[in-house]
Amino acid sequence: MPHMFIPGPVDVPAEVLDAQTAPMLPHRSPEFEAIFQRAAERSRQLFYTQFRVFLTASSGTGLQEAAVRNFARQEALVCVNGAFANRWYDVAVSNGRAADKIELPWDQPITPEGVYAALKSKHYEMLAVVHNETSTGLQNPVAQIAEAVRAASPDTLICVDAVSSLGGAKIEMDAWGLDMVLTSSQKCLALPPGLGLGAVSDRALAYAESVPQRGWYFDLVRMEKHRLKDSTPATPALPLIYALDAQLERIEREGLEQRFERHRRMAERVQNWALEHGLALFAPQGYRSQTVTTLVTPTGVEVGALNQFLLGRGMRIANGYGALKGKTFRIAHMGETQPEQIEELLAALEAYLEERR
Numbered sequence: 001m002p003h004m005f006i007p008g009p010v011d012v013p014a015e016v017l018d019a020q021t022a023p024m025l026p027h028r029s030p031e032f033e034a035i036f037q038r039a040a041e042r043s044r045q046l047f048y049t050q051f052r053v054f055l056t057a058s059s060g061t062g063l064q065e066a067a068v069r070n071f072a073r074q075e076a077l078v079c080v081n082g083a084f085a086n087r088w089y090d091v092a093v094s095n096g097r098a099a100d101k102i103e104l105p106w107d108q109p110i111t112p113e114g115v116y117a118a119l120k121s122k123h124y125e126m127l128a129v130v131h132n133e134t135s136t137g138l139q140n141p142v143a144q145i146a147e148a149v150r151a152a153s154p155d156t157l158i159c160v161d162a163v164s165s166l167g168g169a170k171i172e173m174d175a176w177g178l179d180m181v182l183t184s185s186q187k188c189l190a191l192p193p194g195l196g197l198g199a200v201s202d203r204a205l206a207y208a209e210s211v212p213q214r215g216w217y218f219d220l221v222r223m224e225k226h227r228l229k230d231s232t233p234a235t236p237a238l239p240l241i242y243a244l245d246a247q248l249e250r251i252e253r254e255g256l257e258q259r260f261e262r263h264r265r266m267a268e269r270v271q272n273w274a275l276e277h278g279l280a281l282f283a284p285q286g287y288r289s290q291t292v293t294t295l296v297t298p299t300g301v302e303v304g305a306l307n308q309f310l311l312g313r314g315m316r317i318a319n320g321y322g323a324l325k326g327k328t329f330r331i332a333h334m335g336e337t338q339p340e341q342i343e344e345l346l347a348a349l350e351a352y353l354e355e356r357r
Ligand SMILES: Cc1ncc(COP(=O)(O)O)c(C=O)c1O
Pocket: 008, 059, 060, 061, 062, 084, 130, 132, 133, 134, 135, 161, 162, 163, 164, 184, 185
Protein backbone atom coordinates (compact mmCIF):
# COMPACT_ATOMS: atom_id res chain seq x y z
CA MET A 1 0.00 0.00 0.00
CA PRO A 2 1.27 3.53 -0.77
CA HIS A 3 2.39 5.66 2.18
CA MET A 4 -0.30 8.21 2.96
CA PHE A 5 1.01 11.75 2.93
CA ILE A 6 -2.61 12.90 3.02
CA PRO A 7 -4.06 14.79 6.01
CA GLY A 8 -6.16 11.89 7.25
CA PRO A 9 -6.89 9.13 7.32
CA VAL A 10 -3.22 8.35 7.79
CA ASP A 11 -1.35 5.06 8.03
CA VAL A 12 -1.99 3.18 11.26
CA PRO A 13 0.83 1.12 12.82
CA ALA A 14 0.27 -2.66 12.47
CA GLU A 15 0.38 -3.11 16.24
CA VAL A 16 -2.51 -0.63 16.61
CA LEU A 17 -4.53 -2.21 13.78
CA ASP A 18 -4.04 -5.57 15.47
CA ALA A 19 -5.31 -4.28 18.81
CA GLN A 20 -8.73 -3.89 17.18
CA THR A 21 -9.03 -7.62 16.65
CA ALA A 22 -9.25 -8.38 20.39
CA PRO A 23 -12.53 -10.12 21.25
CA MET A 24 -15.57 -7.98 21.95
CA LEU A 25 -16.57 -7.50 25.58
CA PRO A 26 -19.92 -6.44 26.99
CA HIS A 27 -19.55 -2.67 27.11
CA ARG A 28 -21.10 -2.61 30.57
CA SER A 29 -18.61 -5.03 32.09
CA PRO A 30 -15.78 -4.35 34.54
CA GLU A 31 -13.27 -5.66 31.94
CA PHE A 32 -14.26 -3.15 29.28
CA GLU A 33 -14.84 -0.30 31.74
CA ALA A 34 -11.25 -0.68 32.93
CA ILE A 35 -9.95 -0.29 29.36
CA PHE A 36 -12.28 2.65 28.69
CA GLN A 37 -11.26 4.38 31.90
CA ARG A 38 -7.55 3.92 31.19
CA ALA A 39 -7.83 5.23 27.62
CA ALA A 40 -9.95 8.26 28.63
CA GLU A 41 -7.70 9.15 31.56
CA ARG A 42 -4.50 8.82 29.54
CA SER A 43 -5.98 10.86 26.69
CA ARG A 44 -5.98 13.92 28.96
CA GLN A 45 -2.22 14.31 28.56
CA LEU A 46 -2.69 14.91 24.81
CA PHE A 47 -4.79 17.97 25.67
CA TYR A 48 -2.67 19.14 28.63
CA THR A 49 -5.79 19.20 30.75
CA GLN A 50 -6.96 18.28 34.22
CA PHE A 51 -10.54 18.14 32.87
CA ARG A 52 -12.30 15.16 31.32
CA VAL A 53 -12.00 13.74 27.80
CA PHE A 54 -15.13 12.34 26.17
CA LEU A 55 -14.64 9.52 23.67
CA THR A 56 -17.43 9.44 21.09
CA ALA A 57 -18.36 6.93 18.44
CA SER A 58 -18.27 9.63 15.76
CA SER A 59 -15.83 11.51 13.64
CA GLY A 60 -14.73 15.01 14.64
CA THR A 61 -17.72 16.72 13.01
CA GLY A 62 -19.92 15.09 15.64
CA LEU A 63 -18.02 17.00 18.31
CA GLN A 64 -18.38 20.26 16.35
CA GLU A 65 -22.10 19.56 16.65
CA ALA A 66 -21.77 18.73 20.36
CA ALA A 67 -20.10 22.11 20.96
CA VAL A 68 -22.90 24.18 19.43
CA ARG A 69 -25.70 22.06 20.92
CA ASN A 70 -24.29 22.19 24.44
CA PHE A 71 -22.71 25.61 24.68
CA ALA A 72 -24.98 27.95 22.72
CA ARG A 73 -28.66 28.48 23.27
CA GLN A 74 -28.43 30.99 20.45
CA GLU A 75 -25.30 33.06 20.17
CA ALA A 76 -22.24 31.40 18.64
CA LEU A 77 -19.43 33.26 16.93
CA VAL A 78 -17.48 31.21 14.41
CA CYS A 79 -14.06 32.35 13.11
CA VAL A 80 -13.95 31.34 9.47
CA ASN A 81 -10.81 31.29 7.34
CA GLY A 82 -11.10 27.86 5.80
CA ALA A 83 -13.40 25.02 4.82
CA PHE A 84 -13.64 23.27 8.18
CA ALA A 85 -14.43 26.44 10.10
CA ASN A 86 -17.12 27.11 7.54
CA ARG A 87 -18.48 23.64 8.18
CA TRP A 88 -18.66 24.46 11.91
CA TYR A 89 -20.71 27.56 11.06
CA ASP A 90 -23.05 25.42 8.93
CA VAL A 91 -23.33 22.92 11.78
CA ALA A 92 -24.38 25.75 14.13
CA VAL A 93 -26.97 27.16 11.73
CA SER A 94 -28.39 23.74 10.87
CA ASN A 95 -28.86 23.14 14.61
CA GLY A 96 -31.02 26.27 14.76
CA ARG A 97 -28.40 28.52 16.37
CA ALA A 98 -28.19 32.17 15.31
CA ALA A 99 -24.48 32.00 14.56
CA ASP A 100 -22.37 34.86 13.27
CA LYS A 101 -19.06 34.66 11.44
CA ILE A 102 -15.82 36.54 11.53
CA GLU A 103 -14.81 35.84 7.95
CA LEU A 104 -11.36 36.30 6.45
CA PRO A 105 -9.70 35.24 3.20
CA TRP A 106 -8.37 31.71 3.53
CA ASP A 107 -4.72 32.76 3.36
CA GLN A 108 -5.03 35.05 6.37
CA PRO A 109 -5.01 34.09 10.06
CA ILE A 110 -7.78 34.92 12.51
CA THR A 111 -6.44 37.78 14.62
CA PRO A 112 -6.86 38.36 18.37
CA GLU A 113 -7.73 42.00 17.56
CA GLY A 114 -10.57 40.98 15.24
CA VAL A 115 -11.95 38.58 17.82
CA TYR A 116 -11.70 41.20 20.57
CA ALA A 117 -13.61 43.76 18.48
CA ALA A 118 -16.36 41.27 17.56
CA LEU A 119 -16.90 40.26 21.18
CA LYS A 120 -16.99 43.87 22.33
CA SER A 121 -19.72 44.69 19.82
CA LYS A 122 -22.01 41.77 20.74
CA HIS A 123 -22.23 39.11 23.41
CA TYR A 124 -21.66 35.49 22.42
CA GLU A 125 -22.08 32.39 24.53
CA MET A 126 -19.38 30.54 22.63
CA LEU A 127 -16.60 31.20 20.18
CA ALA A 128 -15.52 28.52 17.71
CA VAL A 129 -12.10 28.55 16.09
CA VAL A 130 -10.15 25.98 14.11
CA HIS A 131 -6.57 25.61 15.29
CA ASN A 132 -5.17 23.98 12.17
CA GLU A 133 -7.08 24.53 8.94
CA THR A 134 -6.48 21.33 7.02
CA SER A 135 -7.81 22.92 3.84
CA THR A 136 -5.07 25.55 3.76
CA GLY A 137 -2.23 24.43 6.03
CA LEU A 138 -2.75 27.52 8.16
CA GLN A 139 -2.43 27.46 11.93
CA ASN A 140 -4.45 30.09 13.80
CA PRO A 141 -2.88 31.70 16.91
CA VAL A 142 -5.30 30.07 19.34
CA ALA A 143 -3.47 30.96 22.58
CA GLN A 144 -3.55 34.67 21.69
CA ILE A 145 -7.14 34.45 20.44
CA ALA A 146 -8.18 32.88 23.75
CA GLU A 147 -6.49 35.71 25.60
CA ALA A 148 -8.46 38.23 23.55
CA VAL A 149 -11.71 36.39 24.27
CA ARG A 150 -11.09 36.48 28.02
CA ALA A 151 -10.23 40.18 27.88
CA ALA A 152 -13.33 41.10 25.86
CA SER A 153 -15.93 38.68 27.22
CA PRO A 154 -14.78 36.44 30.10
CA ASP A 155 -17.89 34.24 30.13
CA THR A 156 -17.70 33.31 26.43
CA LEU A 157 -16.80 29.64 26.12
CA ILE A 158 -13.79 29.03 23.88
CA CYS A 159 -14.13 25.96 21.64
CA VAL A 160 -11.27 24.79 19.48
CA ASP A 161 -11.23 22.33 16.60
CA ALA A 162 -7.84 20.63 16.75
CA VAL A 163 -8.84 17.82 14.40
CA SER A 164 -5.65 17.93 12.36
CA SER A 165 -3.22 19.08 15.04
CA LEU A 166 -3.90 17.46 18.42
CA GLY A 167 -1.15 14.95 19.10
CA GLY A 168 1.08 16.59 16.46
CA ALA A 169 1.38 20.09 17.90
CA LYS A 170 1.31 21.21 21.52
CA ILE A 171 -2.09 22.58 22.52
CA GLU A 172 -2.26 23.42 26.20
CA MET A 173 -5.96 23.46 26.95
CA ASP A 174 -5.77 24.53 30.60
CA ALA A 175 -2.85 26.95 30.31
CA TRP A 176 -4.51 28.65 27.33
CA GLY A 177 -7.89 28.76 29.10
CA LEU A 178 -9.84 26.72 26.52
CA ASP A 179 -13.25 25.25 27.30
CA MET A 180 -13.49 22.56 24.67
CA VAL A 181 -10.86 21.05 22.41
CA LEU A 182 -11.98 18.42 19.94
CA THR A 183 -10.22 16.06 17.60
CA SER A 184 -10.70 13.02 15.37
CA SER A 185 -8.83 9.75 15.59
CA GLN A 186 -7.65 9.48 11.99
CA LYS A 187 -5.11 12.30 11.82
CA CYS A 188 -2.24 13.10 14.19
CA LEU A 189 -3.18 10.24 16.50
CA ALA A 190 -2.73 7.75 13.64
CA LEU A 191 -5.77 5.68 14.51
CA PRO A 192 -8.49 4.41 12.20
CA PRO A 193 -11.36 6.87 11.63
CA GLY A 194 -14.51 6.78 13.73
CA LEU A 195 -13.54 8.03 17.16
CA GLY A 196 -13.98 11.58 18.44
CA LEU A 197 -12.02 12.91 21.42
CA GLY A 198 -13.32 16.02 23.14
CA ALA A 199 -11.91 17.61 26.29
CA VAL A 200 -14.37 19.85 28.15
CA SER A 201 -13.84 22.26 31.07
CA ASP A 202 -15.92 22.27 34.26
CA ARG A 203 -17.42 25.67 33.57
CA ALA A 204 -18.48 24.64 30.05
CA LEU A 205 -20.19 21.53 31.39
CA ALA A 206 -21.95 23.60 34.05
CA TYR A 207 -23.17 25.99 31.35
CA ALA A 208 -24.44 23.08 29.25
CA GLU A 209 -26.84 22.16 32.07
CA SER A 210 -28.66 25.43 31.42
CA VAL A 211 -28.95 24.90 27.66
CA PRO A 212 -32.25 23.31 26.56
CA GLN A 213 -32.46 20.87 23.63
CA ARG A 214 -28.93 19.62 23.71
CA GLY A 215 -30.14 16.63 21.74
CA TRP A 216 -29.49 13.09 22.96
CA TYR A 217 -26.47 11.51 21.29
CA PHE A 218 -24.13 14.46 21.89
CA ASP A 219 -25.58 15.64 25.20
CA LEU A 220 -22.40 16.19 27.21
CA VAL A 221 -24.28 16.34 30.51
CA ARG A 222 -25.64 12.84 29.88
CA MET A 223 -22.20 11.68 28.71
CA GLU A 224 -20.61 13.02 31.90
CA LYS A 225 -23.02 11.03 34.09
CA HIS A 226 -21.97 7.85 32.29
CA ARG A 227 -18.31 8.81 32.12
CA LEU A 228 -18.21 9.00 35.90
CA LYS A 229 -19.12 5.30 35.79
CA ASP A 230 -16.44 4.64 33.09
CA SER A 231 -19.13 4.20 30.49
CA THR A 232 -21.04 5.88 27.67
CA PRO A 233 -24.81 6.40 27.13
CA ALA A 234 -24.79 4.33 23.91
CA THR A 235 -22.58 1.46 22.74
CA PRO A 236 -18.99 2.69 22.28
CA ALA A 237 -16.80 1.73 19.31
CA LEU A 238 -14.96 -1.00 21.20
CA PRO A 239 -12.29 -1.82 18.59
CA LEU A 240 -11.37 1.86 18.37
CA ILE A 241 -11.07 2.15 22.14
CA TYR A 242 -8.74 -0.89 22.08
CA ALA A 243 -6.73 0.83 19.34
CA LEU A 244 -6.59 4.12 21.26
CA ASP A 245 -5.38 2.32 24.35
CA ALA A 246 -2.58 0.67 22.34
CA GLN A 247 -1.65 3.86 20.51
CA LEU A 248 -1.45 5.93 23.71
CA GLU A 249 1.09 3.42 24.93
CA ARG A 250 3.15 3.95 21.76
CA ILE A 251 2.82 7.73 21.96
CA GLU A 252 4.02 7.67 25.56
CA ARG A 253 6.99 5.56 24.47
CA GLU A 254 7.96 8.15 21.87
CA GLY A 255 7.26 11.04 24.29
CA LEU A 256 4.85 13.85 23.45
CA GLU A 257 7.52 16.53 23.21
CA GLN A 258 9.57 14.31 20.88
CA ARG A 259 6.47 13.67 18.80
CA PHE A 260 5.78 17.40 18.42
CA GLU A 261 9.44 18.01 17.57
CA ARG A 262 9.34 15.30 14.86
CA HIS A 263 6.31 16.98 13.33
CA ARG A 264 7.93 20.41 13.57
CA ARG A 265 11.11 19.21 11.87
CA MET A 266 9.19 17.54 9.05
CA ALA A 267 7.12 20.70 8.50
CA GLU A 268 10.24 22.85 8.43
CA ARG A 269 11.90 20.50 5.95
CA VAL A 270 8.92 20.41 3.56
CA GLN A 271 8.39 24.14 3.73
CA ASN A 272 12.06 25.04 3.26
CA TRP A 273 12.31 22.54 0.41
CA ALA A 274 9.32 24.12 -1.31
CA LEU A 275 10.69 27.64 -1.03
CA GLU A 276 14.17 26.56 -2.18
CA HIS A 277 12.55 24.98 -5.25
CA GLY A 278 10.57 28.07 -6.15
CA LEU A 279 7.22 26.70 -4.96
CA ALA A 280 4.88 29.06 -3.12
CA LEU A 281 3.25 28.12 0.16
CA PHE A 282 -0.41 28.97 0.63
CA ALA A 283 -0.24 29.97 4.30
CA PRO A 284 1.75 33.07 5.28
CA GLN A 285 4.96 32.86 7.24
CA GLY A 286 4.43 32.61 10.98
CA TYR A 287 1.12 30.79 10.52
CA ARG A 288 2.22 27.64 8.72
CA SER A 289 0.98 24.35 10.02
CA GLN A 290 3.20 21.86 11.76
CA THR A 291 1.17 18.91 10.48
CA VAL A 292 0.17 19.68 6.88
CA THR A 293 1.70 21.92 4.23
CA THR A 294 -0.34 23.39 1.38
CA LEU A 295 1.70 24.24 -1.73
CA VAL A 296 0.56 26.30 -4.68
CA THR A 297 0.58 24.09 -7.78
CA PRO A 298 3.26 25.33 -10.18
CA THR A 299 2.27 26.20 -13.75
CA GLY A 300 2.32 23.17 -16.01
CA VAL A 301 1.76 20.66 -13.21
CA GLU A 302 -1.48 18.73 -12.91
CA VAL A 303 -2.05 17.37 -9.40
CA GLY A 304 -3.79 14.18 -10.57
CA ALA A 305 -0.86 13.30 -12.84
CA LEU A 306 1.63 14.14 -10.09
CA ASN A 307 -0.18 11.81 -7.71
CA GLN A 308 -0.20 9.03 -10.33
CA PHE A 309 3.56 9.41 -10.63
CA LEU A 310 3.94 9.27 -6.84
CA LEU A 311 1.60 6.29 -6.54
CA GLY A 312 3.93 4.44 -8.89
CA ARG A 313 6.60 5.03 -6.25
CA GLY A 314 4.46 3.98 -3.32
CA MET A 315 3.36 7.40 -2.09
CA ARG A 316 0.14 9.39 -2.09
CA ILE A 317 -0.36 13.12 -1.51
CA ALA A 318 -3.63 15.12 -1.31
CA ASN A 319 -5.14 17.45 -3.85
CA GLY A 320 -6.22 20.93 -2.72
CA TYR A 321 -9.50 21.09 -0.80
CA GLY A 322 -12.76 22.43 -2.25
CA ALA A 323 -12.19 25.61 -4.23
CA LEU A 324 -8.42 25.07 -3.94
CA LYS A 325 -8.55 21.72 -5.78
CA GLY A 326 -5.98 21.71 -8.56
CA LYS A 327 -4.68 25.12 -7.53
CA THR A 328 -2.90 23.67 -4.52
CA PHE A 329 -1.78 20.30 -3.24
CA ARG A 330 -1.13 19.13 0.30
CA ILE A 331 1.61 17.14 1.98
CA ALA A 332 0.74 15.88 5.44
CA HIS A 333 3.54 15.27 7.92
CA MET A 334 1.49 13.86 10.74
CA GLY A 335 0.84 10.68 12.66
CA GLU A 336 3.64 8.15 12.40
CA THR A 337 5.27 9.60 9.28
CA GLN A 338 9.04 9.74 9.73
CA PRO A 339 11.60 12.26 8.39
CA GLU A 340 13.14 9.54 6.13
CA GLN A 341 9.78 9.08 4.40
CA ILE A 342 9.54 12.82 3.85
CA GLU A 343 13.01 12.70 2.22
CA GLU A 344 11.81 9.96 -0.12
CA LEU A 345 8.76 11.99 -1.07
CA LEU A 346 10.75 15.16 -1.69
CA ALA A 347 13.23 13.27 -3.87
CA ALA A 348 10.36 11.91 -5.98
CA LEU A 349 8.72 15.34 -6.22
CA GLU A 350 12.03 16.84 -7.26
CA ALA A 351 12.44 14.24 -10.02
CA TYR A 352 8.92 14.94 -11.29
CA LEU A 353 9.29 18.72 -11.27
CA GLU A 354 12.78 18.57 -12.88
CA GLU A 355 11.32 16.80 -15.90
CA ARG A 356 8.79 19.58 -16.34
CA ARG A 357 11.04 22.61 -16.06
C1 LIG B 1 -9.83 20.94 10.77
C2 LIG B 1 -10.88 19.91 10.55
N1 LIG B 1 -12.03 19.99 11.23
C3 LIG B 1 -13.00 19.08 11.08
C4 LIG B 1 -12.86 18.03 10.21
C5 LIG B 1 -13.93 17.01 10.11
O1 LIG B 1 -13.50 15.90 10.78
P1 LIG B 1 -14.16 14.46 10.54
O2 LIG B 1 -13.95 14.13 9.11
O3 LIG B 1 -13.38 13.60 11.50
O4 LIG B 1 -15.59 14.59 10.90
C6 LIG B 1 -11.70 17.88 9.48
C7 LIG B 1 -11.52 16.78 8.53
O5 LIG B 1 -10.62 16.70 7.75
C8 LIG B 1 -10.68 18.84 9.66
O6 LIG B 1 -9.53 18.73 8.99
